Structures are given as structure tokens and as C-alpha cells.
Amino acid sequence: MSGKGGVGKSVLAVNLGAVFTKHGRKSVVVDADVNSPSVGLQLGIPYTNIGLQNILHERKQFQDAIIAHPATGLRILPASLKYMRGVSLKNFNRVISEANKAYEFTIIDSPPGITEDVLHIINASEELVVITTPDVPSVSGAIKVISLCKACKKRIHGVVVNRCTDASFELTAREIESMTEVPVLVRLPEDDSIPASIAAHLPVVHYAPDSAVSRKLNEFALSFVESGQPKTQGGGLITRLFAFIRGIFA
Ligand SMILES: Nc1ncnc2c1ncn2[C@@H]1O[C@H](COP(=O)(O)OP(=O)(O)OP(=O)(O)O)[C@@H](O)[C@H]1O
């Protein structure tokens, strides 16, 4: 989930799925962004006969829509790029219960912001990971999504901070924890190997496995596999420095 768009949700979803698959764990990445699907595009699978929209509205079978990424074996449930009027995720939980029966890990790639569809995605999910970049507008968006998840009584695993450069003006993990009141799970660096991997239609953990971002993604994904719970980063004392921003969205 994220408040703002373009912060790295789809990249994260694809790479979590790729690491789980690499380690022999049955997993599927579901593209729930029906208005702007990108999971298939990132992997070079733009066309699909059956997409999430067809399962939701035409009662097509869940298993018939699953595609295996040829180079990695990663399973995806794509959303169709074809425009379909009036698509709603009202019955999304039905799709997710099907996925949960067949896969150990169902990773849902959400659209940004707070919409009816996002609400359906939150309700269909067991646990939520919120992603942000280390700047105030993006973290402010994350705070809104977090309050929505809390209102839905959903478990929030934590926050992933993406595109970190360690510039002095960036918010630190501790500041982000203070603003969101949620632990930072991992900080992913800004890395050109990500756009390069998308151009090569591969998850970055395959395209550049030794890059700094791939090592972090790998470690983060394995924290789910090994303990069932991701480790936190940048924890410790949570300061109240940014409580005023949190207050605005309370
Ligand atoms: N750590 C990173 N370093 C460099 N580029 C990155 C990084 N993470 C993501 N990007 C770039 O940012 C762009 C947006 O990423 P992505 O599509 O995953 O965002 P999103 O949150 O899913 O966007 P949307 O809200 O539109 O669905 C991608 O084109 C990708 O190349």
C-alpha cells in the first residue's frame, strides 16, 4: 500500500514474489491495480486472455488466469490492460481466498491512495506493508493509509522506505517511525539496476543479484520466510519530533 503513487509498490511486490519463488515457496503476485496494471509489464508479459477484471466480473476461473514468468517461474495473476467499464474490487476477497488455498504467499500489488478499491484490498488482506519514499509528502500519504488500515483493524507489518540516498535532507528511519508510529522494516537504496531490470523484464533480484538493493530485497523477503515476521530496522527510541504532522492526519 502507499499514499502516493510511484513509490515502488509494484517493484517490491514483484521482487518479494521472485525471492519466495527462488526459495521454492509457492507464491503468486496479484496485480490489483486494475486501472494502471504494471506487474505483467514489468515482467514483459503485457497480454493476457484472462485478467483480474475477468475473474471479478465474468466469473472466469482463478487458476486459468495465472501466468508463469518464463525466465523465473514467478506466478502472477495479471490485471488486463484492456479498459473495462465499471470494474470494482467488491468481490476481491473471493479471489484472494482462492489464491490463499493454492499458494503459501499471496502478494497483492495495490494502487496508490485511498479509494473504494483500496478499501476492498485492505479488507481482503491478512497483513499490510506500507511503502514510502523518505520525504514528508510521501510519508504524509503513508500516514493516511496506515490510519485506514488501523480503522479496518488490519495488522500492519510495517513501513518500507524506498529510494533512499542518505542525503542529509531525507527523513531518517527513526523520523519516519515517529511520524507513522509503525516500525520501519527496511530501507531500500535508490539504484539504477531497478529501472534497468524493468527494461530487461526481470525482477532486480535476478537481473542484478549482487546489487545493494537486491541484497536488501532478498534479506527482507527471507525475513518473512524464516520467521513469519519481518525484522525491523532503525528501531529503538522513537522520538516525538514529527508528531505534529501525524496529528494533522489523525
Ligand atoms: N529503489 C529504486 N531505485 C531506482 N528506481 C526505483 C526504485 N524503486 C522504484 N524505482 C522506479 O520507480 C518507478 C515506479 O516504481 P513502481 O512502479 O514500483 O511504483 P508504484 O508505487 O507501483 O507506482 P504506482 O503507484 O503508479 O502503481 C519504476 O519505474 C522504477 O524504475
Ligand SMILES: [Mg+2]
Ligand atoms: Mg504499481
